Amino acid sequence: MGTTRITMTPGARRALAAASRLFYEQGIHAVGVDLIAAEAGVTKKTLYDRFGSKEQIVVEYLADRDERWRAFVTQWLERTEPGSADRVVAVFDASKAWMAESSPKGCSMVNAHAEISDPAHPAYAIITGQKQWMLALFADLVRDIAPTRADELARTLMLIHEGALVAHGLRIFPDPIGHARDRAGELLKDAGDRP
């Protein structure tokens, strides 16, 4: 991990929880540190003692969300049969559950990327890192089913998955993640038929 993390004292934990909610709902630039402090029941002094800068709060926000998402998916995968197409479908099931819980505005990484122009920003690596992790995960899961076409299928799954998250956030049509899940299932069934 290339990003520096901070020690999470009780106050820092509350601040991060408030910042996470506010950043996701209203956007990063739209939320000031005064608002974060007020919502968390914490003074700005405490915020800057713990995080040092607003940028670091943003980094912690994304790194924490990334960490929780990876753990969430891993947990869903553990309930499925290794080496089966069900495992790919389970990723979409996990996404649907995750989004239904508290992510009506789509992927936080994609949304954060919209507000960060500088690739040198420490948050940039977290954002692209998660997407690379997802692509590698799809490739690993597909390799057990269709080894020769693993990379190509993984990229297609990636497109469908990202598209579903966007469609969910923008409410383009009902249940886009469920739709994506079904298409992913068909895609792998067809791929398995012709070896």
Added chain:
Amino acid sequence: MGTTRITMTPGARRALAAASRLFYEQGIHAVGVDLIAAEAGVTKKTLYDRFGSKEQIVVEYLADRDERWRAFVTQWLERTEPGSADRVVAVFDASKAWMAESSPKGCSMVNAHAEISDPAHPAYAIITGQKQWMLALFADLVRDIAPTRADELARTLMLIHEGALVAHGLRIFPDPIGHARDRAGELLKDAGDRP
């Protein structure tokens, strides 16, 4: 069209061009009206005489981009055979050309949506309007090929297309729109085989 548009004087045109570039590259909240005025070679007075508010500049930015995108796609479609699967593929070709030109950060509508929380914001209707237009376009084009499955296929195409734009913006893998184009072609070839 539910959004009010303004009269585009030369100064307003320059201001909108500058705002478009800045909003897209740095995000809406990160760009102030002073910067827009300076970059456009226009005073703030002129900005407020023409647009009235920053919000209205944002609305013009999105409405103008939406308008130009629709014209762009329509132009590409006119070069293809009506009723053929090539027309769907042409949408992806248009997207690839559009993004290559001046959109390295993905879809401006999706990015703007990340910064706008209030559905009552006048920009909201423009954002969702474009996505609905795209979905209807896909449905119309597919109806000529596979009428019974038009809506389902249109939604799948929508997911692949949106995913490709995100993947392009985040540089998840090389040429995602080209990849999406090929998958869309296959999808319709298979759909046409079984009527």
Added chain:
DNA sequence: TCAAGACTATACCGATCTGTATAGTGGCTC
């Protein structure tokens, strides 16, 4: 009991934010 550390409250810094006011200049048309 005492020291350390996490926290609180308050007040402030300079900079920047959106938005407005005043006064004056340039070019176009009738």
Added chain:
DNA sequence: GAGCCACTATACAGATCGGTATAGTCTTGA
């Protein structure tokens, strides 16, 4: 050549931005 309109320049209002300083309170563990 008079009037109109787009534009320029400057200065400022009130609020909020990220970030810091001082001083005091609370809990925890040795």
